[in-house]
Amino acid sequence: xxxxxxxxxxxxxxxxxxxxxxxxxxxxxxxxxxxxxxxxxxxxxxxxxxxxxxxxxxxxxxxxxxxxxxxxxxxxxxxxxxxxxxxxxxxxxxxxxxxxxxxxxxxxxxxxxxxxxxxxxxxxxxxxxxxxxxxxxxxxxxxxxxxxxxxxxxxxxxxxxxxxxxxxxxxxxxxxxxxxxxxxxxxxxxxxxxxxxxxxxxxxxxxxxxxxxxxxxxxxxxxxxxxxxxxxxxxxxxxxxxxxxxxxxxxxxxxxxxxxxxxxxxxxxxxxxxxxxxxxxxxxxxxxxxxxxxxxxxxxxxxxxxxxxxxxxxxxxxxxxxxxxxxxxxxxxxxxxxxxxxxxxxxxxxxxxxxxxxxxxxxxxxxxxxxxxxxxxxxxxxxx
Amino acid sequence: xxxxxxxxxxxxxxxxxxxxxxxxxxxxxxxxxxxxxxxxxxxxxxxxxxxxxxxxxxxxxxxxxxxxxxxxxxxxxxxxxxxxxxxxxxxxxxxxxxxxxxxxxxxxxxxxxxxxxxxxxxxxxxxxxxxxxxxxxxxxxxxxxxxxxxxxxxxxxxxxxxxxxxxxxxxxxxxxxxxxxxxxxxxxxxxxxxxxxxxxxxxxxxxxxxxxxxxxxxxxxxxxxxxxxxxxxxxxxxxxxxxxxxxxxxxxxxxxxxxxxxxxxxxxxxxxxxxxxxxxxxxxxxxxxxxxxxxxxxxxxxxxxxxxxxxxxxxxxxxxxxxxxxxxxxxxxxxxxxxxxxxxxxxxxxxxxxxxxxxxxxxxxxxxxxxxxxxxxxxxxxxxxxxxxxxxxxxxxxxxxxxxxxxxxxxxxxxxxxxxxxxxxxxxxxxxxxxxxxxxxxxxxxxx
Numbered sequence: 001x002x003x004x005x006x007x008x009x010x011x012x013x014x015x016x017x018x019x020x021x022x023x024x025x026x027x028x029x030x031x032x033x034x035x036x037x038x039x040x041x042x043x044x045x046x047x048x049x050x051x052x053x054x055x056x057x058x059x060x061x062x063x064x065x066x067x068x069x070x071x072x073x074x075x076x077x078x079x080x081x082x083x084x085x086x087x088x089x090x091x092x093x094x095x096x097x098x099x100x101x102x103x104x105x106x107x108x109x110x111x112x113x114x115x116x117x118x119x120x121x122x123x124x125x126x127x128x129x130x131x132x133x134x135x136x137x138x139x140x141x142x143x144x145x146x147x148x149x150x151x152x153x154x155x156x157x158x159x160x161x162x163x164x165x166x167x168x169x170x171x172x173x174x175x176x177x178x179x180x181x182x183x184x185x186x187x188x189x190x191x192x193x194x195x196x197x198x199x200x201x202x203x204x205x206x207x208x209x210x211x212x213x214x215x216x217x218x219x220x221x222x223x224x225x226x227x228x229x230x231x232x233x234x235x236x237x238x239x240x241x242x243x244x245x246x247x248x249x250x251x252x253x254x255x256x257x258x259x260x261x262x263x264x265x266x267x268x269x270x271x272x273x274x275x276x277x278x279x280x281x282x283x284x285x286x287x288x289x290x291x292x293x294x295x296x297x298x299x300x301x302x303x304x305x306x307x308x309x310x311x312x313x314x315x316x317x318x319x320x321x322x323x324x325x326x327x328x329x330x331x332x333x334x335x336x337x338x339x340x341x342x343x344x345x346x347x348x349x350x351x352x353x354x355x356x357x358x359x360x361x362x363x364x365x366x367x368x369x370x371x372x373x374x375x376x377x378x379x380x381x382x383x384x
Numbered sequence: 385x386x387x388x389x390x391x392x393x394x395x396x397x398x399x400x401x402x403x404x405x406x407x408x409x410x411x412x413x414x415x416x417x418x419x420x421x422x423x424x425x426x427x428x429x430x431x432x433x434x435x436x437x438x439x440x441x442x443x444x445x446x447x448x449x450x451x452x453x454x455x456x457x458x459x460x461x462x463x464x465x466x467x468x469x470x471x472x473x474x475x476x477x478x479x480x481x482x483x484x485x486x487x488x489x490x491x492x493x494x495x496x497x498x499x500x501x502x503x504x505x506x507x508x509x510x511x512x513x514x515x516x517x518x519x520x521x522x523x524x525x526x527x528x529x530x531x532x533x534x535x536x537x538x539x540x541x542x543x544x545x546x547x548x549x550x551x552x553x554x555x556x557x558x559x560x561x562x563x564x565x566x567x568x569x570x571x572x573x574x575x576x577x578x579x580x581x582x583x584x585x586x587x588x589x590x591x592x593x594x595x596x597x598x599x600x601x602x603x604x605x606x607x608x609x610x611x612x613x614x615x616x617x618x619x620x621x622x623x624x625x626x627x628x629x630x631x632x633x634x635x636x637x638x639x640x641x642x643x644x645x646x647x648x649x650x651x652x653x654x655x656x657x658x659x660x661x662x663x664x665x666x667x668x669x670x671x672x673x674x675x676x677x678x679x680x681x682x683x684x685x686x687x688x689x690x691x692x693x694x695x696x697x698x699x700x701x702x703x704x705x706x707x708x709x710x711x712x713x714x715x716x717x718x719x720x721x722x723x724x725x726x727x728x729x730x731x732x733x734x735x736x737x738x739x740x741x742x743x744x745x746x747x748x749x750x751x752x753x754x755x756x757x758x759x760x761x762x763x764x765x766x767x768x769x770x771x772x773x774x775x776x777x778x779x780x781x782x783x784x785x786x787x788x789x790x791x792x793x794x795x796x797x798x799x800x801x802x803x804x805x806x807x808x809x810x811x812x813x814x815x816x817x818x819x820x821x822x823x824x825x826x827x828x829x830x831x832x
Contacts, residue, residue: 037717037754045807048808053757260735321777373792
C-alpha cells in the first residue's frame with residue numbers, strides 16, 4: 001500500500017500540468033482516486049463532510065445489480081439447455097451463461113470507459129463515475145445472443161450522444177443505458193426482437209418450433225400466457241433480456257437501493273402503482289389477449305420491474321422534486337403497460353415509457369416548482 | 385407558548401468531543417484582533433495608526449458606507465498591525481494586550497428611561513451595534529430602519545455547541561437589562577427556546593414572545609425559527625442577536641463599559657479536556673491551544689464545524705463565535721476508502737456499514753471524502769432543511785444569476801448557517817454556503 005502510494009507519487013509530476021505525459025492526466029487521476037481517496041480537505045464552508053461520495057453511490061447501484069446479474073447468468077444457461085433438451089448440472093448452466101454474458105459486460109465497460117476517459121481528457125475534467133453503473137446496466141437489458149459489435153456501437157452511442165454531448169454525468173436528459181437499447185431497437189430491429197434472440201444459441205439452430213424461444217410477452221400476444229405462470233415469471237425462469245427476467249432478484253436489488261438511501265422508493269412504488277392501475281383498467285376492458293393478462297402478472301413480465309427499480313430511479317434523468325417523483329413514476333407505469341398493449345411492432349413498453357417520461361421530467365418539475373412559488377406568494381399576501 | 389414547534393428534518397452529527405460543563409483555567413493571550421471579514425458587506429476605514437494606544441471601546445475602524453457603525457477594540461494596549469490580503473483588503477486589525485484593561489466609560493444608563501434614538505446612538509458609539517444583524521442577508525442591521533421584530537435563538541443546536549443555560553448562569557441580571565434595550569428597538573421581541581431544557585431565566589422574561597422548539601439541528605438556528613414563527617417576505621426586515629451579545633449590551637447600560645467577555649466552549653475530538661473557558665472576543669486561540677490538544681495535523685475552527693472559520697493555531701476568535709472546535713485535518717490519502725465496508729465512517733445514507741452502530745461518536749476530520757461533481761442525487765438536501773424551500777432549485781437559480789427565481793424561491797429567508805447541513809450531506813461535495821453567499825451578494829448589489 002505504501003509502495004503503491006510511492007509509485008503513484010513518482011508518476012504524478014510526469015502527468016501533471018507541464019509534464020511529459022500531460023495528456024494522460026485524467027487517466028492518471030481516475031486510477032489514483034480509484035485507489036486512494038484524495039487528501040483534499042474542505043476549504044470554504046463546512047469543515048466536516050459526510051463520508052459518501054459519487055464513487056460510493058455508484059458502486060452501491062452496481063452491487064444492487066449483482067443479484068439480477070447472477071440470476072441472469074444462470075438463466076442464460078438454463079434456457080439454452082432447456083431448448084436443446086440436454087440435461088446438465090447447475091454449474092454447467094452457469095458456465096454456459098457466463099461464457100455468453102461476461103464478454104458482453106467486458107465489451108460494454110471497455111467501450112464506455114475508453115470513451116469516458118477520452119472525453120474527460122479532452123475537457124480536462126475528472127473522469128465521471130456515472131459509467132460504472134451504465135456499463136453494467138447496458139448488458140443486463142440486452143438479449144443474450146446479441147453480436148458483440150452491436151454492444152460496442154450501442155455503448156458508444158449512449159456515451160457520446162446520450163451523455164457527453166450534454167456535458168457528462170449529471171447533465172444528460174435521457175438515461176444513457178436505455179438510450180443504448182433504444183438505439184439497437186430502432187437500428188437493428190431484427191436482432192432485438194422476434195423469438196430467436198432471447199435464448200443463447202437459438203438463432204443458429206434450425207428446425208425448432210417457432211414459438212420455443214418466444215418471450216412471455218410475445219406469447220401473451222398469441223394468448224399463450226398460460227405457458228408462463230405468475231410464479232415462474234416472478235422467479236425469472238423465462239426467456240428475456242439478461243438481467244430483466246427475475247422480479248425476485250430485482251426486488252432484492254430494490255431493497256438494497258432503498259435501504260442505503262441511494263434509490264428513490266417514491267419512484268419505484270409509483271411505477272409499480274401506475275402499472276398495476278393500468279393493468280386493472282385493461283383487465284376490465286379485455287379487448288385483446290394482452291389486455292386480459294392479469295395486472296399483477298404484467299408487473300413481473302418483460303422489463304417492467306427492472307425498469308422501475310434501476311432505470312426510472314436514475315436521479316439525473318428522473319424528476320428532481322419529491323412531488324414530481326410521484327407523478328413521473330406513476331406515468332411511467334401507466335405508459336409502459338399502455339405501450340405494451342397497443343404497440344403492434346414489439347410487445348414491450350418499459351423502455352419507451354421511461355424515455356418518454358425522462359423527456360417530460362423537467363416539465364413536471366417546472367410545474368411543481370411553479371406551484372411551490374405560487375404557494376409562497378400566497379403566504380406573502382395573506383400575511384400582508 | 386405552550387405549543388411546541390416540532391422540527392422533523394435535520395441532523396445531529398454525532399461528533400466526539402462535547403464540552404463538559406466545567407470551567408477550565410486560562411489567561412488572556414497577548415494578541416487580539418478584530419476581523420472586518422467577519423462582517424458581510426462592509427468596507428472598513430481604519431482610524432487608528434500603528435503603535436497608537438487604544439482602550440477597550442476605542443474605535444478601530446468604521447464602515448465607509450455607514451460611518452455611524454463603529455467597530456471598537458476588545459482590549460487595551462496598542463495597535464500592532466493591520467494585516468491585508470489580496471487587493472489590499474483588510475483581513476485583521478491586530479492589537480497587543482497591555483494587560484491593564486483600561487476602558488472607555490460610556491456611563492451608566494437605564495434603558496427603560498431612554499428613548500429609542502439615544503439607545504441606538506449609545507449602541508453605535510460603543511461598538512455594540514454590530515451585534516444586531518439583519519435578515520434577510522445576514523448583514524449588520526441598518527440603524528436608520530426599524531425592524532418588524534427582533535428574533536433571538538435561546539439555544540444553539542449546532543454540533544458540539546455550547547449549552548446556553550450554562551453559559552448564561554450568573555449573568556441573568558445583565559441579560560434582562562439587555563432584553564429591555566431590545567424591546568425599545570423593535571415592536572416585537574421573539575425568543576426561541578428549546579423544549580428539552582427548561583430555562584428559568586428565559587421563562588421569567590416579561591413582554592417577550594416565547595416559542596418552544598424541539599428536534600435536531602438546525603432547530604436552534606434563528607433563521608429556521610423565524611421561518612416557522614413569522615417568515616420574512618420581500619421588503620421586510622428582521623433583526624437577530626445572540627444571547628451572550630445581549631449580556632454584553634446589558635452590561636453596557638448597567639456598568640457603562642463595553643464588555644467583550646465571552647464564555648466559550650472548547651470542543652472537538654482533538655481537545656484533551658473539552659470544557660468551557662472565560663475568554664474574550666477577538667482573542668487569539670493560542671491560549672486554548674496551549675491548554676492541551678493532541679499532536680498531529682489539526683484544524684482549529686472558530687465556531688462550529690459547519691459554519692466556523694479555519695483560523696489556524698494562532699488565529700483569533702471570530703466576532704460572532706462562542707465556540708472553538710479542534711478536529712484532525714485529515715490531509716492524507718486513504719487506500720480504497722470509498723470501497724471498504726466503512727464501519728467507522730459517518731454517513732447519513734446507509735452506504736457505509738456504520739449504520740449498524742447507532743450510538744457511536746465520530747472523530748470526523750476535514751477531508752472532503754471524494755471529489756466535487758455535478759449535481760446527481762436529488763431529494764438529499766431537502767431532508768436536512770426544515771423550511772418550505774426547494775434548496776436545489778434555489779442553488780441552481782443562484783448559479784445562473786436568475787434574480788427573479790432567487791427571490792421567488794426564498795433567498796430572503798435563508799443564510800449560510802441554514803444550508804450548512806445540506807453542504808455536509810451533499811454527495812456532489814459542492815460548496816453550497818459559498819454559492820448562497822454569492823447569490824445574496826448579487827441580490828444586495830442589484831436590489832440594495
